[in-house]
Amino acid sequence: MPRTAPPAGPADLVLTGARIHTVDPDLPEAQALAVREGRLVWLGSDADAARWTGPDTEVIDAGGRLVLPGFVDAHNHVRLGSDDACVQLAGARSLDVIHQRLRSWHDAHPDAEWIEGEAFDYSAIPGGRMPTAADLDPATGDTPAFVLSYDVHTAWLNTAALRRLGIDRDHTSLPFGEAETDPATGEPTGFIKDFAVKGLSRDGHRTLRALGVPWASTDRQYGRLAKSLDDAIRFGITTVVEPQNSLDDLALFDRARAEGRLRSRIVAALFHPRGTTEADLDDFAAAARRYDDDRLRVGPLKLYIDDVVEPRTAALLEPYAGCRHHRGETFYPAADFGELLTALDARGFQCFVHATGDRGIRTVLDAVEQARTRNGPRDARHQVVHVECLDPRDTPRFAELGVVACMQPRHCAPEIAGPGKDWAENVGPDRWHKAWPMRSLHDAGAVLAFSSDWNVAEMDPMVGIYTAVTRRSLDGGAAWQPEETVDVETAVHAYTMGSAYANFLEEERGSLTVGKAADFVVLSRDILRIAPEEIPGTVAERVVVGGETVHKA
Template sequence: ADLILRNAKVCTMDPAQPWAEAVAVRDGRILSTGKEADILRSVSQRTRVLDVGGRLVLPGFIDSHNHITFGSDPDVVQLSDVRTPKQLYERVRHVAASRPETDWIEGEGWNYSVFPGGNLPTWRDLEGVAGDRPVFLVSYDVHTVWLNRAALKTLGINRKTGLLQYGEVDKDPRSGEPTGILLSFATMGLSKEGQEILRKILPSWSMGRRYARLKRNLDLASRFGITTIVEPQAFLDDLTLFSRARQDEVLRSRLQIALFHPRGTSEAELERFDEARRQFNDDRLRVSAVKLYIDDVVEPHTAALLEPYSDLPGVRGETLYTPDEFKAVVTRIDRMKFQMFIHAIGDRGIRVTLDALQYAREQNGPRDSRHELVHIECLSPLDIPRFKALGVIACMQPRHCAPDITEKWAMNIGPERSRYAWAFRSLRDAGATLAFASDWNVAEMNPLVGIYTALTRKGLDGRPPGGWIPDQTIDLETALRAYTIQGAFANFTEGNRGSVSVGKYADLIVLSDNLFELPPDKVRDARVLLTLVGGEEAYRSPDLRLTP
């Protein structure tokens, strides 16, 4: 063996041997697991033996939905911790005053629930905050942008402006004037055309700034024990960034990539996707899937619902394709044998997507496609059994359901439909495969925060007592499986990762605490002390003292 971890409590995620005392590694893969005395027989002169002090060892976390080039920009105003409008304005005002040299004031992370009554803010709310400089603030879910008057003028947005390449201009229904809100930013602003325009306007969207963010985020991923990252919405141009990170030896985690397919993607572009899939196809860097949207998000009433929004009677939101159009698009991509990640949030969006996947199966024949529905926030109970029946993966982000985030969401959906909000337990009990993720930078990257939320349905403030929709909480083993072996299965990599099993990659993490001995409320306080990818150290905490 090259490396042995001893004096460990190894939770393998392998039903053939659920627990072990030690792990031996050779040539980057698991050589053996089991009783420490047996494993130590593999020691030779070249073996490095590490005593982990009785700590919990897990397979490395698999983050099945992580926008790894977003967030972590020190020159962008960070607003995720802001809880009142006053705090928000003060934060933006402070940054604007401290950076007089910047042409634009950019920010990210503001939450819809900051604003009382559930109303979206307008350009008027930003008057006087940044002087005469334009302000461009992206919401926490990256689906909505908030502009001030100077930004509207700079971007040429007025009452005559229709759709932009990077968003839909929201207008006052009485005056017809722009409100300062751009909707559908994640589907339009993050398209190839939207990106090209924004790079010419906004400093933070340059390729140089994106690469700097990528490097910082890759470091974060290693620190949080994430050994496989699934980037769910990339462009062909992004592949040069990922290749550079690999060449610069900063890509320590394994990376799987879904290429973004906005509405109107041509056959020629799909062929280029197929070429990229052949070119980038190894266990460090792989193009593996195609990303689509069927709807948008709940808070600005743009997710597609079966019945009207509770706070806006008569409005149900719209799907981005008609059902027949979506069936044709999904069937075409399925015929190419691409895996699909489909953003589906509202119950109507989810149903239209399941209908399309069922249609594709009927047209192309059944196969092990493992298509993923992503988010699945407002789910009709009638559609729960269809996940298992169709072999569809439920890729979900537990932190999204935390009550310190969802106030506006819950107001829009109402209590009856909220019974199946982020329905982890209902889906699990119906036999669906859960794959968990952070959706960074929409939420914290740390998987332990996601696990805590799945177990408690509480915010980071520990409220409410008993959690929000506690009937949808799950147990620790289910949550861990969703971040390890089921994440591997969801991404067709269960043959070489996701469990501590002989022959698989030695993608391992050592934790500060045994999660199985902690009350659920304390899980979020645990830390990753050591991350190994292929048996090589990707991260070591300065607090870790290993005994050789």
């Protein structure tokens, strides 16, 4: 790709009167830019912009506003929603409030065959326990109820749903999760673990669809995708990395593209659950060859090594707070995972590995080290996704092994993970210094790729940047683990060039550089100069993808 400016002459688009933060150290700032055939051909001063302006050039006056490269959201589940047909349980802080919302929805939809909800918070269940069917039954009666947690890692069913789905003491290992059982009776409780690992797999989704769960239907999936894609472009996210898809799901992106809904560029990772075969890998490689253009690219593989801290299913080095022995489990024995990642690395796959607990993260780093020893070093850019609880001894290994830290700053906000919340209480104060160590990783030379993890948290990059910079709640208050904050420039880099690099896109996106795609956003406020508490109120006034304005506030 050329990195020298072509000869001056009329451009398709010229933007002037801006404060352009390029995220390019060779030209950190500019006032104006020019676009021709979807690419940046010039950046410079307003005084020179006339050289690029002709009678047919679209000229945009930014009015002194900040212009940034389009955001690259490195981990955004645009296929998951939120779903307008579900009862929305975000912010329901008690079982009583959950009941009220479910009853209100059911009263408004008395003929519904299913009651579905999403985004329940574990902390809403009294006593720090996991929810049961008996907790749902008073609000749902004999109508089957299917409720997903805010992180989509667990599902919660009522008694009618257990019957409808054929779950009993003899059928607890399911294609879509593991049904927890009462230790005294052996009966299923209504709480389903490992939903993200099994329920979002190809087999799990097909099973739910065959059993008549409306949430799993193709039309509902597409509705969630289309709505989320609209949100992404509204927030200035010009590239979305959808981190967990089956081959079946790719048709949804084809449909979105055909219907003009694919305004953000997409990188789609394919899910590699346990049991994936060599034939499956051949199909994955074929899909990567088929989908390989600047709008839709398929290729990386998504794996899990552990689950999540809140229901105590993440893998920790030491037992959970208040437990003598329980420290969670990895989905693979460490030796097996090392062999698996080494084999995938040898075939040239890039791996995104979900790892939240310190033992889970170490298991992934050990596997990457084994792969490099066996296969030889290569520019693999394997990712540890989430990095929620990192032992300091493993911090330098990210840079040493070339592993990207794909992190979601909003997850570490005090109102989500801090003191009094399940994450902090399960880990215990002695390990809080391990929580989302963004600054430590950055200082150690690791590549940070920031993302939202929508719909686990808000999609808006402004919320993520604010949290990375302050580690405060959205309404202010005390910071949690403030020694791990980063500055605004670092956060912006992680949401642009860091995420572009993490996905082998740094030659095309991530900075405003001559020759790269003309993907940029004009913000309503200068987030590099305003007080941090003003960042969340900032909006994308104009979003440009490939030189075309795709959103105006």
